[in-house]
Amino acid sequence: RKEVEQDPGPFNVPEGATVAFNCTYSNSASQSFFWYRQDCRKEPKLLMSVYSSGNEDGRFTAQLNRASQYISLLIRDSKLSDSATYLCVVRNNFNKFYFGSGTKLNVKP
Amino acid sequence: DVKVTQSSRYLVKRTGEKVFLECVQDMDHENMFWYRQDPGLGLRLIYFSYDVKMKEKGDIPEGYSVSREKKERFSLILESASTNQTSMYLCASSLSAASGNTIYFGEGSWLTVV
Numbered sequence: 001r002k003e004v005e006q007d008p009g010p011f012n013v014p015e016g017a018t019v020a021f022n023c024t025y026s027n028s029a030s031q032s033f034f035w036y037r038q039d040c041r042k043e044p045k046l047l048m049s050v051y052s053s054g055n056e057d058g059r060f061t062a063q064l065n066r067a068s069q070y071i072s073l074l075i076r077d078s079k080l081s082d083s084a085t086y087l088c089v090v091r092n093n094f095n096k097f098y099f100g101s102g103t104k105l106n107v108k109p
Numbered sequence: 110d111v112k113v114t115q116s117s118r119y120l121v122k123r124t125g126e127k128v129f130l131e132c133v134q135d136m137d138h139e140n141m142f143w144y145r146q147d148p149g150l151g152l153r154l155i156y157f158s159y160d161v162k163m164k165e166k167g168d169i170p171e172g173y174s175v176s177r178e179k180k181e182r183f184s185l186i187l188e189s190a191s192t193n194q195t196s197m198y199l200c201a202s203s204l205s206a207a208s209g210n211t212i213y214f215g216e217g218s219w220l221t222v223v
Binding site for chain 1: 140149151203210211212
């Protein structure tokens with residue numbers, strides 16, 4: 001079983017739409033949770049950390065459900081520039097990071 | 110800002126050659142990692158190091174070795190390159206302990222083995 005699982009998509013949405021991604025993780029002892037964004041042929045970059053209480057950064061909202069072991073990312077008012085692959089990342093208690101395979105988002109005009 | 114630098118961005122090597130991929134970070138991070146990324150397979154951990162001269166195997170260490178002689182530098186070595194090692198290689202670093210510490214990536218090294 002994979003440590004982190006995500007729907008690969010692609011999610012094709014029009015500009016202005018709201019889109020949500022989920023990911024599940026298998027290790028209940030996982031310590032920290034993140035969403036990363038990766039553009040084509042570029043390195044992954046931190047989008048936001050995910051906290052138990054949920055957190056928001058502009059148009060982006062992240063949620064963590066420890067009981068069900070899933071993480072979500074909500075993007076409101078999608079922009080063309082949001083087109084990318086979004087990686088769910090989990091850090092365990094031994095400082096190892098596990099990555100989902102990524103969810104591809106295409107925002108269309 | 111954290112800077113992770115991979116000096117070789119694009120390499121073409123012949124089968125059987127020894128290949129060195131170098132990575133340097135400038136933020137005094139204890140942990141350093143080497144991943145490879147392939148379409149449909151996501152990021153897979155090759156090796157990581159949590160201190161100078163310390164290393165641990167990741168999920169796919171076969172065919173690779175690493176060296177960490179200084180805290181800021183982590184090298185990936187392909188002893189005898191093979192065509193199935195054609196991939197994008199990503200170096201990364203992070204701080205130890207304290208929850209919430211994130212992982213920072215270099216720009217990647219694109220290796221083609223012919």
